[in-house]
Amino acid sequence: MGNEKVASLLEDKINVIKSGEKSIYLVGPIKLPVNLNGETTIFQWYCWLRCENMAGHFCNDGSYNTESIIETLASSNLAEMQQSSVLVYGDFKASNDALIRMHSICHTGDIFGSKRCDCGFQLKQAMKMIADHGSGALFYLANHEGRGIGLFSKAMAYVLQEQGLDTVEANLELGFVDDARNYDDAIQVLKTLRSNPVTLITNNPRKLEALQKSGANVAGRVQLWGDKSEFNEKYLETKVVRSGHLKGGCPDE
Numbered sequence: 001m002g003n004e005k006v007a008s009l010l011e012d013k014i015n016v017i018k019s020g021e022k023s024i025y026l027v028g029p030i031k032l033p034v035n036l037n038g039e040t041t042i043f044q045w046y047c048w049l050r051c052e053n054m055a056g057h058f059c060n061d062g063s064y065n066t067e068s069i070i071e072t073l074a075s076s077n078l079a080e081m082q083q084s085s086v087l088v089y090g091d092f093k094a095s096n097d098a099l100i101r102m103h104s105i106c107h108t109g110d111i112f113g114s115k116r117c118d119c120g121f122q123l124k125q126a127m128k129m130i131a132d133h134g135s136g137a138l139f140y141l142a143n144h145e146g147r148g149i150g151l152f153s154k155a156m157a158y159v160l161q162e163q164g165l166d167t168v169e170a171n172l173e174l175g176f177v178d179d180a181r182n183y184d185d186a187i188q189v190l191k192t193l194r195s196n197p198v199t200l201i202t203n204n205p206r207k208l209e210a211l212q213k214s215g216a217n218v219a220g221r222v223q224l225w226g227d228k229s230e231f232n233e234k235y236l237e238t239k240v241v242r243s244g245h246l247k248g249g250c251p252d253e
């Protein structure tokens with residue numbers, strides 16, 4: 001198969017979202033059958049790549065064609081970088097209301113099922129809530145590890161926490177801010193996929209604020225608490241007491 005043929009197969013599945021200096025290359029939808037609590041649920045999956053003055057990569061000159069993307073893929077070493085993605089359920093573009101979650105990657109909680117946090121529970125529960133609701137999207141934000149400090153630094157923060165520091169103190173002692181996450185790219189992708197109202201699944205007021213400030217059509221928020229155990233009790237308490245996470249279903253509760 002030549003480059004031209006491959007390009008023509010991919011053309012309809014690539015969407016270029018331009019915003020100032022940067023471009024976001026969005027690939028999808030791709031059918032993704034997912035095992036959700038023992039049942040197969042069909043999601044549509046999209047993955048994106050942000051490109052910003054990356055000399056040597058396919059995004060450096062602002063021009064774009066599918067063939068040039070394919071030509072540079074193999075030499076771009078994308079496995080060394082983080083790419084985020086979104087799982088979409090139902091008629092996400094047209095439905096009147098939809099549930100969305102901006103889920104920050106948690107290697108330990110999402111993959112290993114660590115009980116030090118509630119991330120793995122929230123991931124599965126949010127996917128279930130979205131499917132039960134009939135329309136929605138779960139954004140899996142791969143550059144958010146450790147609230148934006150990266151996996152290695154999160155491991156260092158865990159070591160400090162084992163000496164009694166809470167999650168916020170550990171981040172600060174390592175020279176980070178408490179929360180360094182940015183939602184801009186995910187919001188751009190959301191706006192590309194849907195303009196109708198969305199309800200955000202979160203306990204974190206900063207996520208809600210980021211979405212509202214962006215001008216996205218936000219109908220409200222639903223909370224997601226659960227999976228409390230002796231292992232994450234302090235972690236959950238710190239989220240409420242130090243990071244201002246909300247207990248209750250509405251933004252102003």
Ligand SMILES: Nc1nc2c(ncn2[C@@H]2O[C@H](COP(=O)(O)OP(=O)(O)OP(=O)(O)O)[C@@H](O)[C@H]2O)c(=O)[nH]1
Pocket residue numbers: 102103104105106107116117118119122144145146147148149154157158161167171201202203204207224239245
């Ligand atoms: N720095 C740090 N990050 C952690 C720790 N435990 C989990 N995380 C990260 O925290 C992020 C999730 O943030 P949370 O504060 O649990 O929840 P949230 O995403 O802000 O809010 P919700 O939308 O309500 O889930 C993930 O990226 C995890 O990797 C920790 O002990 N220290």
